[in-house]
Structure formats: structure tokens, C-alpha cells
Amino acid sequence: MDSRKEQILKAIIKEYIFGAEPVSSKTIVNRYGLNVSSATIRSEMAALETLGYIKQPHISSGRVPAASGYRYYVDYLMDSDNILNEFNLLDVNTNNLKDINNYLKEVAIILAGLSNYTVIITEEKQGEDKIHHLKLVGLLEDKALLVLVLSSKKVKDYVLSFMEKISDDDLIKLTDILNYHLIDKNLDSITLELKQEILNIFPDSPLLVDEIFKIILIALNEEKNVDFIVEGMKNIFKLPEFNEVKKIESFINTLGDQERVSKIFDNILGQEKGKIDIKIGDEIGIEELIDFTVIATNCSFCDGIQGKIGIIGPTRMFYEKNITLLESLFKKKEE
Amino acid sequence: MDSRKEQILKAIIKEYIFGAEPVSSKTIVNRYGLNVSSATIRSEMAALETLGYIKQPHISSGRVPAASGYRYYVDYLMDSDNILNEFNLLDVNTNNLKDINNYLKEVAIILAGLSNYTVIITEEKQGEDKIHHLKLVGLLEDKALLVLVLSSKKVKDYVLSFMEKISDDDLIKLTDILNYHLIDKNLDSITLELKQEILNIFPDSPLLVDEIFKIILIALNEEKNVDFIVEGMKNIFKLPEFNEVKKIESFINTLGDQERVSKIFDNILGQEKGKIDIKIGDEIGIEELIDFTVIATNCSFCDGIQGKIGIIGPTRMFYEKNITLLESLFKKKEE
DNA sequence: ATTTAGCACTCTCAGACTTAAAGTGCTAAA
DNA sequence: TTTAGCACTTTAAGTCTGAGAGTGCTAAAT
Numbered sequence: 252m253d254s255r256k257e258q259i260l261k262a263i264i265k266e267y268i269f270g271a272e273p274v275s276s277k278t279i280v281n282r283y284g285l286n287v288s289s290a291t292i293r294s295e296m297a298a299l300e301t302l303g304y305i306k307q308p309h310i311s312s313g314r315v316p317a318a319s320g321y322r323y324y325v326d327y328l329m330d331s332d333n334i335l336n337e338f339n340l341l342d343v344n345t346n347n348l349k350d351i352n353n354y355l356k357e358v359a360i361i362l363a364g365l366s367n368y369t370v371i372i373t374e375e376k377q378g379e380d381k382i383h384h385l386k387l388v389g390l391l392e393d394k395a396l397l398v399l400v401l402s403s404k405k406v407k408d409y410v411l412s413f414m415e416k417i418s419d420d421d422l423i424k425l426t427d428i429l430n431y432h433l434i435d436k437n438l439d440s441i442t443l444e445l446k447q448e449i450l451n452i453f454p455d456s457p458l459l460v461d462e463i464f465k466i467i468l469i470a471l472n473e474e475k476n477v478d479f480i481v482e483g484m485k486n487i488f489k490l491p492e493f494n495e496v497k498k499i500e501s502f503i504n505t506l507g508d509q510e511r512v513s514k515i516f517d518n519i520l521g522q523e524k525g526k527i528d529i530k531i532g533d534e535i536g537i538e539e540l541i542d543f544t545v546i547a548t549n550c551s552f553c554d555g556i557q558g559k560i561g562i563i564g565p566t567r568m569f570y571e572k573n574i575t576l577l578e579s580l581f582k583k584k585e586e
Numbered sequence: 587m588d589s590r591k592e593q594i595l596k597a598i599i600k601e602y603i604f605g606a607e608p609v610s611s612k613t614i615v616n617r618y619g620l621n622v623s624s625a626t627i628r629s630e631m632a633a634l635e636t637l638g639y640i641k642q643p644h645i646s647s648g649r650v651p652a653a654s655g656y657r658y659y660v661d662y663l664m665d666s667d668n669i670l671n672e673f674n675l676l677d678v679n680t681n682n683l684k685d686i687n688n689y690l691k692e693v694a695i696i697l698a699g700l701s702n703y704t705v706i707i708t709e710e711k712q713g714e715d716k717i718h719h720l721k722l723v724g725l726l727e728d729k730a731l732l733v734l735v736l737s738s739k740k741v742k743d744y745v746l747s748f749m750e751k752i753s754d755d756d757l758i759k760l761t762d763i764l765n766y767h768l769i770d771k772n773l774d775s776i777t778l779e780l781k782q783e784i785l786n787i788f789p790d791s792p793l794l795v796d797e798i799f800k801i802i803l804i805a806l807n808e809e810k811n812v813d814f815i816v817e818g819m820k821n822i823f824k825l826p827e828f829n830e831v832k833k834i835e836s837f838i839n840t841l842g843d844q845e846r847v848s849k850i851f852d853n854i855l856g857q858e859k860g861k862i863d864i865k866i867g868d869e870i871g872i873e874e875l876i877d878f879t880v881i882a883t884n885c886s887f888c889d890g891i892q893g894k895i896g897i898i899g900p901t902r903m904f905y906e907k908n909i910t911l912l913e914s915l916f917k918k919k920e921e
Numbered sequence: 922a923t924t925t926a927g928c929a930c931t932c933t934c935a936g937a938c939t940t941a942a943a944g945t946g947c948t949a950a951a
Numbered sequence: 952t953t954t955a956g957c958a959c960t961t962t963a964a965g966t967c968t969g970a971g972a973g974t975g976c977t978a979a980a981t
Contacts, residue, residue: 273944275944275945276945277943287953287954288953288955289944289954290947290954290955290956291952291953291954293944293945293946294952294953296945297946307944309960309961309962310944310946310959310961311943311944311945311959311962312943312945313944386723388723388733390721390733390735390741391718394739394741396733396741398723398743400725400726404726404729406729406745408731408733485838485839485842488835488838488839494831495831496823496829496830496831496834499831499834500823503820504820507820608973610972610973610974611973611974612972612973622924622925623924623925623926624973625924625927625975625976626923626924628973628974629923629924629975631974632975642973642974644931644932645930645932645973645974645975646930646931646932646933646972646974646975647931647932647933647972647973648972648973923981924980924981925978925979925980925981926977926978926979926980927978928975928976928977929974929975929976929977930973930974930976932971932972932973932974933970933971933972933973934969934971934972935969935970936967936968937967938965938966938967938968939964939967940963940964940965940966941962941963942961942962942963942964943960943961943962944960944962945959945960946957946958946959947956947957947958947959948955948956948957948958949954949955949956950953950954950955950956951952951954
């Protein structure tokens with residue numbers, strides 16, 4: 252790859268990213284003045300095609316970048332983009348962080364708006380959670396709040412409705428008993444026997460204890476299930492190359508399938524925060540996303556929660572802009 | 587409208603609902619044996635067309651129901667459908683109702699699956715909420731939970747992180763002060779002066795008081811904003827008549843726009859629970875949904891929360907099935 | 922007064938053909 | 952090594968054609 256070939260490859264890619272149409276030798280001469288004729292460009296293009304960096308949709312058309320062309324571009328040719336360094340993405344509504352999911356959703360919506368692509372965010376679940384401690388807080392005559400503090404420092408809570416009257420004293424007593432027996436217990440160690448043991452000590456409200464056990468199991472189980480926030484899917488309608496019902500259906504269905512979507516983050520599993528991963532076309536490993544590129548990174552959110560963010564767009568993505576977007580997000584988090 | 591015309595209209599509609607293709611006079615003779623020839627059907631069809639109940643996509647094609655044809659069908663011709671009376675829709679995960687939104691989302695997903703159309707659910711916000719009372723519950727050294735019980739009996743809570751150390755005694759003291767001043771206050775009456783008053787009595791943690799005020803304002807404000815849960819949009823890909831990118835884009839964009847979507851429920855505002863409202867085509871009042879039908883009803887969920895559910899599908903909807911679906915949902919709620 | 926057989930008419934859909942435009946590859950000369 | 956020139960290929964859009972589906976109308980039958 253001599254420098255002129257690189258210049259031409261870069262020109263083809265920039266042109267194609269912008270216009271989504273095959274790029275002709277003449278266009279390159281006109282817009283990227285290399286002081287050679289279109290014939291020269293043509294022979295260079297033939298060489299680039301042999302190298303696998305570009306291809307022709309049909310024999311007499313202009314050239315389109317191949318996946319390996321984008322890869323070469325990303326690895327060696329890309330300019331960095333300084334325009335976007337002043338994001339303040341994480342000022343989003345930082346007051347109301349009780350529900351991490353709402354927060355992540357807002358981040359996703361904003362990122363999708365800025366990128367004009369689709370954004371996927373997922374919270375990283377770390378191993379098994381235990382009960383750090385719990386509290387029962389009386390609210391109204393017939394309601395109390397069960398607050399669970401988990402070993403991951405996450406707080407979860409649930410409203411309980413009583414059939415039977417329960418006094419504040421009883422609530423305190425029950426809280427003590429539950430804490431005594433449940434602290435440091437994980438999903439597996441919350442057994443029927445344990446429940447029986449507690450029922451023996453506190454036989455007053457068997458239904459309530461039952462309910463509490465159910466909720467705890469659900470809460471701990473929830474912590475094992477990763478879920479994905481996907482925003483900006485409708486941005487696909489802005490891309491002329493996906494102007495077919497089949498393609499849109501396949502895209503929407505694929506991003507609705509958590510199992511497939513999780514593959515998007517395979518490369519950054521266990522990587523350090525801030526490292527930007529770029530997967531182009533089949534590098535993603537999802538057949539239906541062969542015409543897409545994913546830019547992803549690990550990220551930490553408020554309260555030390557770990558997560559992953561991915562931007563998914565066409566292979567002819569505005570790489571610089573979106574890489575900078577994720578980088579700036581990361582920087583903000585660190586300061 | 588004599589009985590034979592009604593039979594023919596019904597046949598055309600049933601046939602079109604099933605096949606999404608113009609219905610010919612011959613098809614009716616073959617499948618709905620009315621003991622007349624196709625020529626007779628044709629002259630009846632011409633009459634039905636004059637009445638506005640059916641129309642022809644082009645001059646020499648079969649007939650397609652017009653909006654008023656569906657309306658006539660729904661009002662006078664429809665069979666009721668008893669097949670679906672054993673739904674147990676509301677057994678969904680009823681243990682984990684802390685977050686009403688998650689619950690509604692699950693209901694929407696299940697209904698979308700059963701109907702094969704798109705389901706919209708919204709929680710009804712009733713007027714202005716006040717603070718019934720609040721509690722501060724210590725969790726970890728540097729964290730507490732602010733629990734707000736609203737006059738609507740809704741419980742909302744938020745994790746607070748302290749900069750400064752706060753003792754349990756201080757939390758109790760602050761709780762008392764806040765309750766004394768904030769009980770029965772609504773969004774408008776939580777003023778700067780009020781905050782100042784509290785700061786005068788409890789000057790120890792100005793930042794914390796600040797934070798709590800912010801959160802309360804957000805919480806009360808949230809109660810004013812209705813939001814919509816939309817599930818099953820991708821079912822549109824199963825409908826051959828929407829097999830065009832433009833149509834799908836318009837549908838998805840329209841359902842993403844809360845202002846327009848809220849119109850779907852206009853007819854059932856203030857109606858009694860369980861009343862099923864059917865809006866066909868332009869009756870919906872949303873230009874982009876001219877080819878859709880909405881079936882909607884008021885509904886009450888767990889803990890007495892009021893909501894609205896709508897099923898949105900093509901005008902050639904399986905009316906009986908989806909009406910029964912919503913009705914059975916309502917019945918289950920009541921028992 | 923209705924119903925129906927028969928036929929002319931209309932429209933769609935798919936395939937074949939045509940032409941203009943865009944772009945390439947190759948060759949021979951610079 | 953570069954380039955001008957030209958033959959060649961392909962697409963995209965337009966036109967034509969014939970088959971098929973379905974109607975509306977008319978005149979005869981019930």
C-alpha cells in the first residue's frame with residue numbers, strides 16, 4: 252500500500268460514507284484533486300480491488316468500500332475528530348438516580364440523538380449478589396416497604412400490602428429476625444428450611460414472611476438477568492441503503508433478541524474502561540448485522556455501576572464522530 | 587340494507603380480514619354458498635358500493651371493505667367469540683409490583699403476543715399529588731433512602747448519598763422536621779421560603795436538604811407526566827398491506843410520539859371501566875393511522891391504579907378476538 | 922321483478938425490449 | 952508511468968405485450 256493508494260482508499264471511503272453511492276474515478280479526481288487523470292485512478296482502483304479493500308456492486312459501476320477497506324481505514328487512515336470534545340452527556344438528570352435503568356435509558360436516548368444511529372446500553376451484573384441487610388419500614392396502616400441492601404451496594408425495595416394488622420413493634424422484631432438469618436445469604440442459600448426456621452420464631456404473620464421470601468428470591472434473581480436498553484432504532488429509516496422492508500425487519504428483530512445482541516459486547520468483556528472496540532461487518536459475529544458496524548466501550552456510571560455502551564450503525568459510519576462521542580463520555584466519567 | 591346485502595358485506599369483510607386481498611363475486615359464491623350466481627352478487631356489490639360500505643382499489647378488481655363497512659360490521663354483524671374466555675393475563679408476575687411500569691410492560695408484551703398487534707398501555711394520572719408523609723431510612727454509612735408516600739398512596743423512593751457523616755439520630759430529627767413542614771404540600775407549595783425555614787431549624791446538612799427538595803420536586807412532577815408503554819410494534823411486519831418502508835416508518839414514528847398517541851384514548855376519557863371503545867380509520871383522529879383500528883378500554887391494575895389499554899392493528903383486524911381479549915382482561919380484574 | 926349466462930371491457934402483473942447514462946478496462950501513444 | 956480515447960457492460964426507466972382476473976351491462980330466462 253503506497254501512499255497514493257491510501258489516499259485513494261481514504262477518498263473512496265469518505266465519499267461513500269457521505270453519499271452511500273458507488274464512487275467513480277472521476278468523482279475522486281474532481282473532489283480530491285490528486286493531480287492525476289481518472290485513468291490513473293482507475294488502475295489504482297483495480298489494484299485496491301485486488302487487495303480486497305474495495306469492490307464493485309457490478310462490473311461497470313463505481314467502487315464501494317469492502318469490510319477490510321473500512322478496517323484499514325479505521326486502523327491506519329482515520330483523522331481524529333476534535334470537534335466534539337465538549338460533551339456534557341452525563342449531566343443528564345443526575346438527580347434522580349434511584350432507578351439506574353431510567354438513567355441509562357436517558358443516556359441512550361441522548362446518544363442515539365447525537366449519533367443518529369442505534370445505541371445499546373447494558374448494565375454489567377457482577378457475579379452473585381448477597382443480602383447485605385434489609386429493613387421493613389411502615390408506611391400506611393396496611394403497607395410497609397421492604398428495603399433490600401445488596402452486597403453490591405444496590406438498593407432495591409418493594410411495597411408490601413398486609414392482610415392482617417401488623418404493629419410497628421412487630422415490624423422491628425421481624426426486621427431483626429430476618430436480618431439475623433438472611434444477612435450474607437445468596438440465591439441458593441435461601442431455602443425452605445430457612446423460611447421454616449423464621450416462621451418458628453415469628454409465627455404471627457406467615458403470609459407476610461412468605462411474601463418477603465418470594466420477593467427476595469425475585470430480587471436476587473433479577474440481579475442475575477442482564478437486560479439491554481436499545482434506543483434509536485428508528486434512525487435506520489434515515490439510511491438509504493436500508494430502504495427495504497426485509498432489511499428493516501431483520502434489524503429490528505435482531506436488536507430485539509437479547510441473546511444475539513449480547514454478542515455485540517463480546518470483545519470488551521473484561522477489557523479496561525475507556526477502550527474503544529470497533530467491529531465491522533462480520534466481525535460482529537451476527538449474521539443479520541453483516542452490513543453494520545459496532546463501536547463499543549466499557550463505562551462506569553453513577554454509584555460505581557459498571558456498564559457497556561455500543562453504537563450500532565451502517566459500516567459506512569461516521570467513525571471519527573462516533574468514536575469521539577464514546578471517548579468523551581468516558582472522559583467525563585473519569586474526571 | 588336487506589339481509590342478503592348484510593350477508594354479502596359480512597362475507598367480504600371476513601374474507602378480507604383473513605386474506606388481505608380484494609374479494610371477488612366468485613369467491614363469495616364459492617365459499618359462502620348463498621345460492622345465487624356471481625352476477626347477482628355483483629349487482630349487490632355495486633349497491634353496497636353506492637352505500638359506501640365497500641370500494642374497489644381499481645375499476646376491474648374485487649371489493650375491499652371501506653371504513654364505514656367495518657363500522658357497520660362492528661355495530662351490527664359481528665359474531666361474538668367465546669373461545670378466549672379463559673385468559674389469566676393478570677397472573678403475570680404479580681409478586682413484584684413495586685414498579686408499576688414493569689408490570690404494565692409485561693401485560694403489554696403478553697397482550698401484544700396474544701393479539702399479534704401493537705399494544706399501548708398508559709397509567710392514568712389523577713390530578714395533583716401531595717406528600718402524605720415521608721421517611722428517611724439509613725442504609726449504609728454514606729447512604730439513606732428517602733421514602734415518599736403520596737396522597738394517591740403511591741410510594742416512591744430515592745437513594746441519597748451523603749458527603750458529610752449523618753447520624754441515625756439526625757436522620758430521625760430531620761425526618762420529623764420534614765414531615766412537620768411538608769405533609770399535604772403539593773408541587774406549587776414547595777417553595778424556596780419553605781426550604782429556608784427548614785434550613786433554619788436544621789442547619790447541619792444544607793446540601794442534604796437541598797438534595798431532598800430537588801428530589802421531591804422531581805417526584806411530584808413525575809406524577810404529572812403520563813407516559814406510554816408501547817409493545818409489539820414489530821407485529822406490523824406480519825401484515826402484507828404494510829409491506830412498504832414508508833408505511834412502517836410512519837407507523838413507528840407516530841407511535842413514538844406521545845402527543846399523537848394520547849389521542850388514541852380520547853373517547854374513553856372519563857368512561858366507566860370495561861367499556862370497549864372501537865375507533866376505525868379516521869375515527870382515531872390521527873392522519874398517519876388512517877389504515878388502523880384501535881380497540882381501547884379503561885382498566886384498573888393492582889393497588890387501584892387506573893390505566894388505559896389499547897390494541898392497535900389494521901382496519902382488517904380480527905375484531906371479535908381482540909374485543910374478547912380486552913373484555914376478559916377487564917373481567918379478571920373485577921373478580 | 923329477479924336472476925343469470927355471456928361477453929366486452931378494464932386493469933394489473935410480469936416479462937421482453939429499447940435507449941440513455943454512467944462507469945469501467947484496455948490499448949496505444951505521450 | 953500516465954493519459955486520451957473508445958469499446959464494452961450494466962443499470963434504470965420507459966414502452967409494449969399478452970395472460971389473467973374481475974367487473975358491468977345486456978338480453979334472455981324464471
